[in-house]
Amino acid sequence: MDILDKERLKECRLKLGITKQEAAKRIQISQPAYLRYEAGSRNPSIQIISKMAEVFSTSTDYLIGKSADSSPNRLVVEQSDTPALFSLVETCKTLNAAQLMRLTAYAKALSNVTSDSKK
Template sequence: MKFQPERLIQLRESLGISKAAAARKLNMSAMGYGRYERGEREPSFQTVSFIANAFNTTTDYLYGLSDKPKCETITISASDEPELFALVQSIKNDDSQTRRLLEYYKQLTAMKQ
């Protein structure tokens, strides 16, 4: 598995941010970030995971294992989002509650538009 710097560039450009802004978003130096984009340095898996999370993509995309830049899953942590985690746990095996919440969500999003 090899990090694909061109994918990082594509993501940054699709977000419409500069290299300096990307570095700030990732809390790293502009020089260090630039090395990743130029392929001069291979980020650790932990760093790639952090980049993927910050840029709303996947590690598979950044390693060239997938051509889909958008995440198709979301991880909800009980420690970071306890109420959302509890909600998902409560509807996990209850189809009627899931349908009701989805209908409510549709109504809420329709009101915002």
């Protein structure tokens, strides 16, 4: 029984525009293992599926065919990669629901202003 939807795995890789070799490297598995997963001849562990979802910015439910929504349900923010975003997330942990809603609305408005100024 196949756990992983090989077509969705391939679709996610192609959406990123990366090779199978690069996908394997990002997931931190061997290239032959990745090739078997995408071919459907081998089932990955739950941990590997979770890492795939992280790398491809999707959900594990999407990769296993349990959901049609490809939006991620988990994000990993590394302090070393994006210190400002990491700091923001840390600050948000202490906010109540109303404050988080206000901050989210502000961030969306700010994002719209930024994208409007690029036009």
